Amino acid sequence: MEGVLSHTTTTAQWAEGLRRNDPKTLSSLYTRHFPTVCNYVQQNNGSEDDARDVFQESMVVLWLSVKEGRIVPEADPGGFIFRVAKNKWLDVLRSAAHRNMKVVQSERIVDPTDVVDADIEERIVRLRGVYDKLDDKCRQVLDQFYYERKDLATIATGMGVEEESIRTIKYRCMMKLRAFRKAIRGEEERQG
Amino acid sequence: MMNGMLDRDTFEAIEAYVLGTMPALERERFEERLRTDADLLAEVEQQTEHIRAVELGGLQRALKDIGRQQAAPAPGRSWMPYLKVAAAVAVVLCAALWYLNRPTTGERLYAAHYQPDPGLPVAMSATDDQAFQDAMVAYKLGDHAEAKAKWSTLLKDRPKSDTLRYYTAMAALGAGEFGAAIPVLDDVAHERTSPFASKAAWYLFLACTHEGDTARANAIHFDPADPHAAEAAAIQQAWR
Secondary structure, eight states, X not given: OOOSSTTOXXXXXXXXXXXXXXXXHHHHHHXXXXXXXXXXXXXXXXXXXXXXXXXXXXXHHHHHHHHTXXXXXXXXXHHHHHHHHHHHHHHHHHSGXXXXXXXXXXXXXXXXXXXXXXXXXXXXXHHHHHHHTSOHXXXXXXXIIIISOXXXXXXXXXXXXXXXXXXXXXXXXXXXXXXXXXXXXXXXXXXX | OOOSOOOHHHHHHHHHHHHTOSOHHHHHHHHHHHHHOHHHHHHHHHHHHHHHHHHHHHHHHHHHHHHHHHHSOOOOGGGHHHHHHHHHHHHHHHHHHHHHTOOOHHHHHHXXXXXXXXXOOOOSOSSTTHHHHHHHHHHHTTOHHHHHHHHHHHHXXXXXXXXXXHHHHHHHHHTTOHXXXXXXXXXXXXXXXXXXXXXXXXHHHHHHXXXXXXXXXXXXXXXXXXXXXXXXXXXXXXXX
């Protein structure tokens, strides 16, 4: 199988990079695979902005699939991204706004992993719902710690506060999320 | 799921387990507990989901950033002459705007000497005076308007608290609301027994300097041992 990233030697490295939220891996995957998706979308009545939207959504599906061990790391990410992006764009084309447009390739790519994709999509919606509950201040601290994997001292220095304050802010933000989820669960139990 | 608050030690243990940063031996013990403690297992599952949600938010931001960088068109050669003219016009306009809106002497001195109070360390307890701590978090993160609003609400119940009054004034200064900060600082500066009196006097001096009220600024006397005495004298000298 062809190496996926120019700076890596094995195909599994792109998956490891995604698991670590490595910015270089993300950027390499974007640079390498976006043109194919863009080409397809533009041939089918879409703009470059449309292509970016479906490509980024497809990257999210790839990322979560890797994080949760739903695809084998040896799989070709280019093929995966293209299949998800194509199906997403075909869904857009079927929407009311695009009913009258001519579609060059309209067949949906059927794949045994489509069932997994549907499950992943639901999970992404659910996770976005959780993230939406965080205010900007919490996102600022939590993003740096959990996504960028910066240590507390680095975050504290960057924000001009004490390390202990960042540690407390992180704890309090996560407890707010926990309290919110608890309230939702209580509400569901009362209704159900 | 555990009822009530999750203490910080347990939260951080779960976090280390989920992030894979827990030492091997500790991890073994933790997994042993997970086999018999359904509440702890539920907490681990929930925290895994919360961390994943935060990571997803970060990923979407990162993807948008990469998309924006790649979409930005590089300026073509043929646009260069127009860009040069546009840049020259922009420089002239900026210079004119700066001249019209240039800072006053007081504003310049204030900008040169003002260092925001770093605030108090945010306490570990999530229940101890939570409203005050929430405001302190906002203040530390530069959200001065929110901090001021929260502390002002608390001040209604505790109008004599010098801590609340001082930090309300600090938030007002941070928000550029000098008119709101000055009377509060004046009050605290005159309470000689308050641990905030000296700092309040210094910030009052700076706020009056910003507003060009040299008479009021000069009326504030600094003890020679005060850490700000020399700086205040230098500002007074600059006014002359």
